[in-house]
Amino acid sequence: MSAVVTPLPLIEPRRLGLTVRVRELRVEASIGVYDHEHGRLQPLVVDVELDLGAAPIDRLSDTLDYDGVARIVRDLAAGPHIALIETFAERAALACLEDHRVLAVKVRVDKPGAIPGAAAAGCEVAYSR
Numbered sequence: 001m002s003a004v005v006t007p008l009p010l011i012e013p014r015r016l017g018l019t020v021r022v023r024e025l026r027v028e029a030s031i032g033v034y035d036h037e038h039g040r041l042q043p044l045v046v047d048v049e050l051d052l053g054a055a056p057i058d059r060l061s062d063t064l065d066y067d068g069v070a071r072i073v074r075d076l077a078a079g080p081h082i083a084l085i086e087t088f089a090e091r092a093a094l095a096c097l098e099d100h101r102v103l104a105v106k107v108r109v110d111k112p113g114a115i116p117g118a119a120a121a122g123c124e125v126a127y128s129r
Helices: 066-078 085-096
Strands: 018-029 042-053 104-112 120-128
Touching: 018 066, 042 066, 042 085, 042 120, 066 085, 085 104, 085 120
Parallel strands: none
Antiparallel strands: 018 042, 042 104, 104 120
């Protein structure tokens, strides 16, 4: 005797959210607290993750331009000396939040070669509205 399988009722799918990412963006920045770090550029690897929520995405204007996100990071890197990568990450995150569509942001900054024997040292900062 075979069992009768009753199908589940169709439930309309709903999107829970949309995340836009820029990963492993490599920049050179004047960064660091030590004397030997001033006056020279050092490599940073930056990840940015932006939560746009569940609003409909039908047009390019409904989402974020990846180049704009990368430009925020590149402009920071090209700017004046920043002592801490934590400050760099915070400034990038707050700049991303200036866009009203961004509900939350995470910025991770790694500094390759900062510690002998380690791939990188870094930090991650997160903000939400």
